[in-house]
Amino acid sequence: MLIGKLILPLFEGTLVTLQVFAITFAVSLPLAILLASIQAARIKIINLFFQLFIMIERGTPLLLQMMFVFFGLPYMGVTLDRETSIYLAFVLNYTAYFMEILRGGINSVDSGQLEACQVLGYSRFASYVRVILPQALQACFPSIGNEVLTLIKDTSLITVLGASELLKAGRSAVNTYGTAVPFIYVGIIYLMLTTTAEFLLKKTEKKMDPVQGE
Amino acid sequence: MLIIKNLSKSFGKKKVLNNVSFCMDDHEIVCLMGKSGMGKTTLLRCLNQLETIDSGTIQLNGLTLSTGQKKDKAFQKAVGLVFQNYNLFPHWTILENCINAPVYHQLMSKKEAIQKAESLLQEMQILEEKNSYPNTLSGGQKQRAAIVRACMLDPKILCFDEPTSALDAESARKVAAMIKELSKKEIGILIVTHDEHFAEEVSTKIIRLDELTA
Numbered sequence: 001m002l003i004g005k006l007i008l009p010l011f012e013g014t015l016v017t018l019q020v021f022a023i024t025f026a027v028s029l030p031l032a033i034l035l036a037s038i039q040a041a042r043i044k045i046i047n048l049f050f051q052l053f054i055m056i057e058r059g060t061p062l063l064l065q066m067m068f069v070f071f072g073l074p075y076m077g078v079t080l081d082r083e084t085s086i087y088l089a090f091v092l093n094y095t096a097y098f099m100e101i102l103r104g105g106i107n108s109v110d111s112g113q114l115e116a117c118q119v120l121g122y123s124r125f126a127s128y129v130r131v132i133l134p135q136a137l138q139a140c141f142p143s144i145g146n147e148v149l150t151l152i153k154d155t156s157l158i159t160v161l162g163a164s165e166l167l168k169a170g171r172s173a174v175n176t177y178g179t180a181v182p183f184i185y186v187g188i189i190y191l192m193l194t195t196t197a198e199f200l201l202k203k204t205e206k207k208m209d210p211v212q213g214e
Numbered sequence: 215m216l217i218i219k220n221l222s223k224s225f226g227k228k229k230v231l232n233n234v235s236f237c238m239d240d241h242e243i244v245c246l247m248g249k250s251g252m253g254k255t256t257l258l259r260c261l262n263q264l265e266t267i268d269s270g271t272i273q274l275n276g277l278t279l280s281t282g283q284k285k286d287k288a289f290q291k292a293v294g295l296v297f298q299n300y301n302l303f304p305h306w307t308i309l310e311n312c313i314n315a316p317v318y319h320q321l322m323s324k325k326e327a328i329q330k331a332e333s334l335l336q337e338m339q340i341l342e343e344k345n346s347y348p349n350t351l352s353g354g355q356k357q358r359a360a361i362v363r364a365c366m367l368d369p370k371i372l373c374f375d376e377p378t379s380a381l382d383a384e385s386a387r388k389v390a391a392m393i394k395e396l397s398k399k400e401i402g403i404l405i406v407t408h409d410e411h412f413a414e415e416v417s418t419k420i421i422r423l424d425e426l427t428a
Contacts, residue, residue, distance in 0.1 A: 116301035119262050120315040120367065121290050130314070134305050210305050210347040 006173050006182055013169030014189055020155045020165065021193075024090040025148065031091070032098030033137075037128060039099065040106050050099070057096030063157050065089045070161050086158050090151075097147050105140030106132060138208045145201040149194050166190070215239055216261075216371055216402060221270035223256055230256045233270070236421055240275075240370060243393060243403040245413035248423030254406040255298075257423070258373045261404070262295045275370055291319070294369030298376045300360040302348040308335070308359045309344040316366045327366070334362040338392065354385040361392065371402040378409045390416040 039050050057065070070085035080088065109132050117127035137144075156167040170186035216238045223231040230253040238244045246254050259265040261272060263285050272279040277289045302311050312335070313327035322330065335341040338358040340351075348356055357377065364372055374393070378386040386409070393416050397403050407413050413420050 110301070112297060112299060112301040113303065115264055116297065116303070118264060119290070119295045120363070121287060121319060122315070126318065131303055131305075135303075138305065210307075210349075 002177060002179070002181060003185070005177070006185060009169040009173060010166065010182070010185060010189060013164060013166035013186075014193075016158075016163060016165040017152070017155045017193070020086060020090065020158060020163075021152050023087055024094055024151060024155075027087075028091045028094035029098055029144070032095045032102055033133070035095065036099045036102035036106060037133070039103060040128065040132075054096045054100055057093050058100065062089065062093045062154060063160060065093055066157060066161060082161050082163060086161060086163060090154075094147065094151060098144065101140045101143045101147065102136060104143070105136035105138075108139045109135045141201075141205050141208060145198070145205065148197055148201060152193050152197060153190065215273075215275065216404070217271075217273040218257075218261075219271045219273070221257070221260065221272065222268045223253065223260055223265060224268055231260070234423065235270075238371075238402055238404065238419065240400050240402045241397055242419055243397050243405070243417045244419045244421055245405045245407055245417040246421050246423060247407060247410070247413060250408075252423045254423055255375055258295065258375055258404070258406055261371070261373060262293055263290055291367055292370045294364035294367060294372040296357065296360045296364055296372065296374045296377065298379060300348070300356045302356055302360055302363070304348050307345050307347055308340065308351070308362075311348070311359060312363050312366050315363070319367070321367070331362060331366060334365055335359075337395070338362055353380045354388065357381070357389065358392070361396070365396070365401070369401060371404055372396065374403065374405040374407075376407055377405060378407060378412045386412050387415070 035050065039047055066086065066089040069080060069089045070082065073080060073085075113131055113135065114127055117131050122130070155165055158165050159168040159171075166186055166189060170182040173182035174180060218237065219235050221231050221234045222229065230251075234253070234257065246257065248254050256265060260267050260279075263279065266283075267279065267281055269281050274289060274292055277286065277292060279286060279289055302308075306314065309328065309331055312331035313324065316322050316327045316330075317324050321327075332341060332344065335344055338361060340355050340358050340362075343351055343355055343359070348359065351359065357380075361372075377389055377393075381389060390412060393403055393405070397418075405413070405417065
């Protein structure tokens with residue numbers, strides 16, 4: 001049976017996909033929260049740098065960024081291994097997207113909330129961490145969820161650097177066995193991953209909503 | 215005793231407060247009235263240090279706010295504000311809204327804060343809503359919660375910005391009764407309102423801002 005021969009390579013590919021997803025998400029979201037918080041302090045020179053960073057990361061394809069890091073940087077004397085290149089490109093790209101989403105979330109919090117903090121004597125830091133940020137995260141959670149689903153699918157891009165992730169495992173199987181069936185299995189696995197992520201995201205969103213989560 | 219002397223405040227070229235002077239005793243209920251745009255809310259905001267003052271002084275029980283002064287924490291603690299739209303923190307329960315500021319300022323332990331908040335919520339007849347979130351309460355309930363939140367810091371002066379603007383006549387009467395009760399606790403009450411009937415019912419003194427301007 002074909003499926004018996006495919007289980008191991010597809011499983012290994014899925015593990016690589018999940019690893020890239022998990023590390024990118026675990027690093028880029030906290031990093032984006034930190035940088036968006038610094039951005040919210042509105043220090044002109046720092047924000048100019050952030051704007052430039054976000055413009056480059058969002059305005060060029062992730063594929064190009066990955067190829068630049070892996071194939072381009074060695075010409076500038078910086079050589080990174082395949083894994084490091086993948087994680088660096090993914091983390092920088094997703095940090096930029098998450099930062100923009102968080103910036104919108106922070107701006108969406110009513111200015112009266114900050115005034116209430118001032119009247120109650122909270123420091124700027126305490127106001128931000130305890131009042132503004134939790135509301136901002138809640139407001140932009142659906143957009144963060146969209147990015148999470150995109151990230152799962154974007155992991156397939158690492159195949160161009162020769163990494164053996166899910167899509168590459170499927171493509172190898174198609175070439176080996178001369179049938180398109182492995183692609184269907186790959187599609188089903190991606191669907192299972194995104195559906196599970198969507199389920200978890202919805203649960204988390206509900207939990208974050210103080211009224212619904214009661 | 216609150217003494218405001220020659221207070222002026224401009225926004226750009228527009229002079230909103232022009233040499234305003236008045237005083238009030240700790241136990242008084244003063245209603246500040248005047249046409250829209252006369253600077254009533256701006257005066258409250260200056261008193262709560264949400265705006266800096268251009269000239270003049272504000273004195274409260276030996277504490278003084280003057281031009282170009284940085285935020286005075288002791289003054290801030292001595293003045294409370296119930297916002298027109300309440301500005302309760304939506305991600306905290308009513309109890310959390312009430313206890314977090316005094317606990318943050320280490321004015322009392324969490325246990326003491328809970329006891330005090332529950333007692334005040336009982337007085338305001340919303341104790342049963344202590345574990346509810348602000349978005350599930352009516353306007354009147356939110357206002358009473360906001361009053362408790364402000365009272366938790368033991369202000370010497372409690373300011374109200376248009377407390378009856380979102381209330382029906384019956385609720386406005388209840389608010390008037392509650393404000394009268396509060397003033398018995400040696401809290402000076404300063405109310406900005408357009409509601410003549412409410413002002414006459416609740417106040418010990420009515421100040422018309424257009425008559426104060428030099």
